[in-house]
Amino acid sequence: MNLRAIRALVAKDFTLFFRNRFFALITLLGLVVYVALYFVMPGSVDGTLDIGLYAPAWSPAPDDIQQKGLDIHVAESEDDLKDGVVAHDYVAGVVLPGDLVEKLASGQNPQIDLYFASDTPEETKEAVASLMRELIYVQTGQPLAVDFSTQVLPGPDMAGQQIPPRDRLRPLFAVLLIVFETYGLATLVTEEIEHRTIQALLVTPVTVKDLFAAKGITGITLAFGQGALFMALVGGLNQQPVIVILALLLAALLVTGIGFLIASLAKDMMSVLAWGVLALVILVIPSMGTMFPGVITEWVKVIPSYYVVDTVDRVASYGSGWPDIWQNLLILLAFDMAFLLIGMVALRRRFQ
């Protein structure tokens, strides 16, 4: 390896990268926008359920029925209650009829009206209905006819560890910043081939190995630098920084391998764009799992970026340590090696 030549090539690549207005702008803007978005998003979880209550003939003192996580607001009239629901002051409006107690005592089913805004999700409607049933049993003194038995199944129990929305977005932003560099690196390599500057380099003492080393360093530095800087700015390195940094470094290696592969497949700059967008979309999918838990199933584990997202999320958000994520890092390393090898073999053919 010719270290002096590699250093010169890396410096040249950075010069060209930042002289490309598109990449310079996207790199800077991406970082600024993602950091700004992070801080704009709520930093805490509001787990309180606001319920409006109108009970004309029966006025329970709100303090009596306040429970942990439940905030009851007593309305003056049914119209006030409806207005409050429409204005999203409450998640639901509850109207308790005047003959509620009498009907319960005589064994009849009283009618309770529940009001919801048009955009209230079904599960919220069901949850509020169940809540009201329990509340009325508690308020009327009539015990439930059955007992509930609660069991917790084995597995990671994240109950009570609600993650603020902005922290849920953290892995997505970090992965977006890193993954975008597949496109940046593939563009740098494809430009060398398309403009035939690669020929000029290969008639100097520079070898193909030197070229790969230089492009690899450029790709890893660009991807890792942005990811690490973002995580540092948004507090993602506060817990287990070594693991997070290692995960980001492995992610940067991954995008370098994919960048090589794209450059070997692309015929021109347009096809770099097409392949780049495809890679971006696929690699971002696992991030959805942290934003919307439950929507992602097991198949997502075939996407290598899953192991970055899962590691970063579990470490930065839940404080997981080496025993929890070492397998992730190992699998990620295997993906890195595979993509780098395939990418370099394919690209070498194009160089020649």
Added chain:
Amino acid sequence: MAQDAIAVEGLVYSYGDLVAVDHISFKVAEGEILGFLGPNGVGKTTTVKMLTGQLKPKGGKAHLLGMDVARDAGKVRGEIGVCFEQTNLYEQMTALENLDLFARLFGISGFDANALLKRVGLAGREKDRVEGYSKGMKQRLMVARSLVNRPRILFLDEPTAGLDPTSAEAIRSIILEERARGATVFLTTHDMMEADKLSDRVAFMNKGKIVALDTPHNLKQQYGKRALKAKVQTQAGELRDREVVLDTPETPELVHKLFAGERVVTIHSEEATLEDIFIKITGRGLEG
């Protein structure tokens, strides 16, 4: 006796079934300019690619400055300069940055890019990005880049193609200066006049083979005919062309008859061009 700068023996290259270079052998002495001529697709560029280490020969051997091109590729590349036919500069960088980059790749310290740029007539534009240069300026920068390491062998592929006369002349002067410095020049060109003017020897390549290799003078002697071309005026006042072939036993008598019997208006000698000779040898033109 001067060492051979380039020694090629039985060099072969094929793309699948197509034999691009077919067992060619030749030598170029140090300090010599060899014009490498032939139409497109006859194997000139493939030959240059093998000599500069861009392609691995399928057969035969090539030595540059005594080093095996295949085995000592790294060392060989440190001693050569290559100017490509098509522009391949870093266009978003300045001329200075382009030259400095290549100086660093060659491991040259204390490189004076400004002096080299001045030599190729780009002084004053050294800090402009190459994307704003004209074709002639880019080509001059390409030549400058090939000189960064003061190469002992300079490969120039169509260095003046499509250039304005001033830029072309500037590049020709640099080629001669390099030869004067002691460099060997391997010049691939379509321009027969240029090859004739610059080359110590020329090689004609056709269908992957070298079909002729000699000095322009010897080739003309061997394959061409020299003649006197005259315009004469008839008694009716019309102008007619007359030609007397030189170097034959009848030439003196024919020249005498021309001046004695006709009213000669203009007369000049004419000799075969390299293109005429190429056509005569290969049966095809150089533009094919």
